[in-house]
Amino acid sequence: MVLEFKIDLVYHESDISDVPIVCVNGEIDVYTSPKLNDTLNKIINSENKEVVLNLEKVHYIDSTGLGIIAHNADMFTNKGGNFKVVCAQPQLRKIFDVSGLSKKNVKLFEAEAQALAQN
Amino acid sequence: MPTDLTTADRVELSIPCASDYVGVVRLAISGVATRMNFSVEDIEDIKIAVSEACTNAVQYAFDGEEKQSATIKIICNLHADKLEITVKDNGKGFDQAEVDRKKQQKSEGTAAVSEGEIPTLGLGLTFIQSLMDEAEITSVPGKGTSIRMVKHI
Numbered sequence: 001m002v003l004e005f006k007i008d009l010v011y012h013e014s015d016i017s018d019v020p021i022v023c024v025n026g027e028i029d030v031y032t033s034p035k036l037n038d039t040l041n042k043i044i045n046s047e048n049k050e051v052v053l054n055l056e057k058v059h060y061i062d063s064t065g066l067g068i069i070a071h072n073a074d075m076f077t078n079k080g081g082n083f084k085v086v087c088a089q090p091q092l093r094k095i096f097d098v099s100g101l102s103k104k105n106v107k108l109f110e111a112e113a114q115a116l117a118q119n
Numbered sequence: 120m121p122t123d124l125t126t127a128d129r130v131e132l133s134i135p136c137a138s139d140y141v142g143v144v145r146l147a148i149s150g151v152a153t154r155m156n157f158s159v160e161d162i163e164d165i166k167i168a169v170s171e172a173c174t175n176a177v178q179y180a181f182d183g184e185e186k187q188s189a190t191i192k193i194i195c196n197l198h199a200d201k202l203e204i205t206v207k208d209n210g211k212g213f214d215q216a217e218v219d220r221k222k223q224q225k226s227e228g229t230a231a232v233s234e235g236e237i238p239t240l241g242l243g244l245t246f247i248q249s250l251m252d253e254a255e256i257t258s259v260p261g262k263g264t265s266i267r268m269v270k271h272i
Contacts, residue, residue: 027142027145029138029141029142029170029174030138030141030174030177030178031138031139031141031142060145060166060167060170062167062170062171062174062243062246063171063174063242063243063245063246064174064178066242067242091160091163095167095246098245098246098249098250099242099245099246
């Protein structure tokens with residue numbers, strides 16, 4: 001099934017600050033990943049110390065998508081922030097494992113609530 | 120599908136060298152792999168590997184104006200016991216030793232990154248080799264690149 005690529009940016013209100021949540025829908029590949037990069041760049045350039053990238057509605061991600069996630073995770077971490085990814089799909093988890101990204105600056109969570117609850 | 124292992128059904132696809140067509144290849148490859156009764160996990164592995172090979176060609180095989188008229192060929196040979204896929208371009212090719220050197224620099228953090236360039240992880244070929252049962256990359260500078268991949272049923 002072909003799903004249209006869409007990025008929704010919402011803000012979760014917390015006691016400390018509003019946490020941006022980037023919800024992606026569709027496939028992240030060489031064609032769509034620049035749009036994701038643009039969204040993450042805007043957040044990095046703001047005052048936010050934390051971002052949650054929700055991939056629950058993503059059914060495909062390739063190395064260009066992972067590269068953008070890794071690059072932005074580094075940028076965020078270098079600013080003293082947290083880069084969290086929500087991803088429960090076994091196939092996507094496998095891609096993160098094969099790439100080694102799950103052992104780097106990217107924190108993986110199975111649900112959005114978990115990601116928001118952890119500091 | 121033929122039971123004779125020396126012959127195979129052949130499915131060919133040719134796409135423009137443009138990123139918006141890589142998704143089309145994934146759909147076609149899904150169809151081929153589904154027809155061969157691969158498992159869901161194997162179909163996903165095959166889709167990723169072929170998509171990565173096409174992405175490599177889109178990103179690196181051609182420059183400038185040459186890219187606008189260039190094509191990438193995807194050839195599938197459907198054997199009784201395996202699916203063999205070759206992704207070919209007649210672009211500029213690459214020197215394997217140079218790629219290995221740059222990969223080493225990336226892992227050491229010493230690779231130069233031009234302004235505006237998004238650093239890649241160099242994972243495309245890693246995925247192909249990890250997810251497929253066989254993978255063979257042949258490239259000749261100035262002539263093009265061919266990536267042959269096999270998944271056994």
